[in-house]
């Protein structure tokens with residue numbers, strides 16, 4: 133996607149005001165939503181471009197169509213001599229209908245592959261315009277490159293004015309690096325701060341710039357340091373060049389360090405790469421109390437990583453005692469809410485057996501069976517139920533009509549692999565139901581290390597809702613229903629947090645549990661005081677929960693995704 137609209141901006145106060153408003157509006161929209169919503173504008177742009185022979189860029193149009201055009205982007209051309217193999221295999225990511233790369237080189241043979249998420253739509257436009265491009269673009273999202281190509285398949289992976297349009301540019305760069313063969317390099321060329329220049333119109337949503345020598349990728353919602361994210365694994369040579377009247381260029385050549393290997397961080401047993409998106413979690417990974425953060429997708433990984441002994445202790449008998457966790461009222465509420473969940477799943481899933489991963493005390497299994505479903509559970513330890521097994525999802529190939537991950541994913545060491553297994557175990561039309569705490573929620577932010585759903589060390593990973601949704605889509609699981617309420621515990625998360633702000637940090641969750649089910653003993657007076665505080669603060673917690681859900685930053689996220 134290289135030829136862009138002219139940068140001519142209407143001047144004046146009104147335009148500045150409008151730009152400011154749009155910037156603030158965009159700050160509230162997830163990158164995924166912008167991407168989905170603005171795709172048609174990209175198609176319109178190219179339809180225009182093809183119909184008018186390149187519009188204001190007729191020379192560029194001719195070059196793109198010329199099979200003898202010489203590859204002249206110095207970012208790539210100047211480095212071709214250092215590459216080992218011949219021909220040189222080049223991948224253009226986000227190429228649009230016809231790659232902008234020249235097709236020939238004086239001394240090297242070139243094999244160019246071009247991908248773009250909209251390739252199918254472009255094919256139709258090309259057909260209508262009667263154009264046969266020298267390299268036909270294949271349909272593939274940058275976030276899904278590794279599903280279409282083997283790692284090590286290319287000598288050069290290139291992107292020009294494309295990553296700033298995407299949902300997850302950090303993940304795409306990560307994928308681009310992984311596709312490199314030994315000795316290869318990634319080359320990216322983008323207008324400086326294009327999102328800002330275009331005031332976040334249409335698909336423009338990210339900005340490239342160089343700060344303190346580091347390549348930064350930022351938006352009104354995020355700020356990534358690419359140089360740091362790749363530190364220890366690849367060198368990033370970033371530079372700014374004079375561009376057109378429109379903007380300067382920011383270029384970067386990323387060269388992997390051949391000695392770097394993704395090893396476990398010594399002494400901790402912690403994963404060396406993000407358990408959701410696979411990006412490397414180097415020593416430079418940003419930290420929060422008790423967690424390391426993936427610079428690519430925002431997933432947080434519990435750190436220090438608990439040993440098996442730590443986990444056995446953390447899931448001790450107090451966690452789920454035989455006589456129940458809460459009073460009769462609490463357990464009745466739990467049974468009712470699982471009944472509602474069972475009804476939803478039964479209605480939405482095709483006929484067949486259902487697998488509940490992390491089935492706990494079996495409340496959902498019983499509710500599903502009461503509706504006539506065969507229901508199998510997975511738990512750390514098998515109990516009396518012969519249909520509950522101490523196995524992983526990968527060991528239960530199915531096919532399953534539905535797979536339920538109700539507050540389970542965050543307890544598993546490798547949610548990415550679990551979602552892979554789920555996608556494989558579901559037939560076409562099968563249903564995946566996921567509920568997790570939302571690490572990007574307002575309550576997570578408000579309460580930090582005291583947030584109820586952080587639940588260290590039992591929660592090994594802490595997923596932002598956006599990262600989860602995009603991980604589902606990457607696996608061909610189409611989210612049909614996303615809810616901030618249905619995941620449960622939204623209001624209670626606030627209430628627990630608010631009560632915990634009081635002197636002595638009283639623990640409301642312990643106070644509502646049976647004495648044997650508490651994390652720590654509690655005197656009667658303290659318990660009464662805590663419950664009273666909870667009752668007083670309940671209306672405030674409810675209001676905050678409502679606001680959080682309305683803003684799309686709910687404490688939990690519930691997703692029904694269809695295979």
Ligand SMILES: [Zn+2]
Pocket residue numbers: 406407408409410411426427428429430431
């Ligand atoms: Zn990640």
